Amino acid sequence: MRLIVGDVDVEIGSRWRHYKGDALVTVHVRVLTDSTGDDRNDIPGMLFQVKLAVVPAPHAQILEYDTTRTFDVDPDTAELRLRYRNRKVYAVGHGMAADWEFTEGRCTKAYLDPVPAFVVPTIETTGFNKGSAEARSLTLQHLQQIDTHPDAYSTPWTPSSMPLAPGSLTSWNRPKPSAPTAPWRSASPNVPGRRLIG
Structure with a gap:
C-alpha cells in the first residue's frame, strides 16, 4: 500500500514466511523518496519514529514469537535473555521498541513504540x-x-551464618501491619517462600 505522509512517499507492506505450520509476518514501512546523495538534503524526505500497529483478522491470532534461536552477541544480551527468560514475546521491533496488547488472554494488537515509557530504576552496584x-x-x-x-x-542457614541481635529474627520474620513482607519470604508459615531470581 502506498501513502503520502507529509511530503514523504512511503510503502507499507508485509512479508509472510511459513514457520512451524504457521506464518511469521514482517511488516515494514519503506520510504520511496529517492535519495539526493546528501544526507542533509535528504532529511525532509525521511520519517523518524514511525507509529505502526497490526491486528489479526477476525479468526486469526498473534502467536508467541520464537526467541529460542536468539544469538547472544555480548554479555549484556545474554544477561537480558536470562533475566527475561520467562517473559513471552509477541513482536520484535527493528530499531524501535515493540509492544503488544491482550484482550481476554489473547494478543490482539502488536505495535511499534518509538519512545517506550518504561524507565528502569537506577541501581547502585x-x-x-x-x-x-x-x-x-x-x-x-x-x-x-x-x-x-x-x-x-x-x-543451609544456621544462626552462626548470619549474626543477629537477640530477638531480631523473630521480629523480622513476623510481618508488621505497616511494613511489607520481604519479597523472598512468605507471609504465611504454610506457604513456601519465593525465590529472588526468576
Missing part, C-alpha cells in the same frame, strides 16, 4: 573481589543453573 564466592554467585553460568540445580547452590 557493589563490586566483589574477583574469584570470591560472592563474585562467582553472580556470574551468568551460576545464575543459569539455579532453576535446574537448586540444591547444588543453596547453603
Whole structure:
C-alpha cells in the first residue's frame, strides 16, 4: 500500500514466511523518496519514529514469537535473555521498541513504540573481589543453573551464618501491619517462600 505522509512517499507492506505450520509476518514501512546523495538534503524526505500497529483478522491470532534461536552477541544480551527468560514475546521491533496488547488472554494488537515509557530504576552496584564466592554467585553460568540445580547452590542457614541481635529474627520474620513482607519470604508459615531470581 502506498501513502503520502507529509511530503514523504512511503510503502507499507508485509512479508509472510511459513514457520512451524504457521506464518511469521514482517511488516515494514519503506520510504520511496529517492535519495539526493546528501544526507542533509535528504532529511525532509525521511520519517523518524514511525507509529505502526497490526491486528489479526477476525479468526486469526498473534502467536508467541520464537526467541529460542536468539544469538547472544555480548554479555549484556545474554544477561537480558536470562533475566527475561520467562517473559513471552509477541513482536520484535527493528530499531524501535515493540509492544503488544491482550484482550481476554489473547494478543490482539502488536505495535511499534518509538519512545517506550518504561524507565528502569537506577541501581547502585557493589563490586566483589574477583574469584570470591560472592563474585562467582553472580556470574551468568551460576545464575543459569539455579532453576535446574537448586540444591547444588543453596547453603543451609544456621544462626552462626548470619549474626543477629537477640530477638531480631523473630521480629523480622513476623510481618508488621505497616511494613511489607520481604519479597523472598512468605507471609504465611504454610506457604513456601519465593525465590529472588526468576
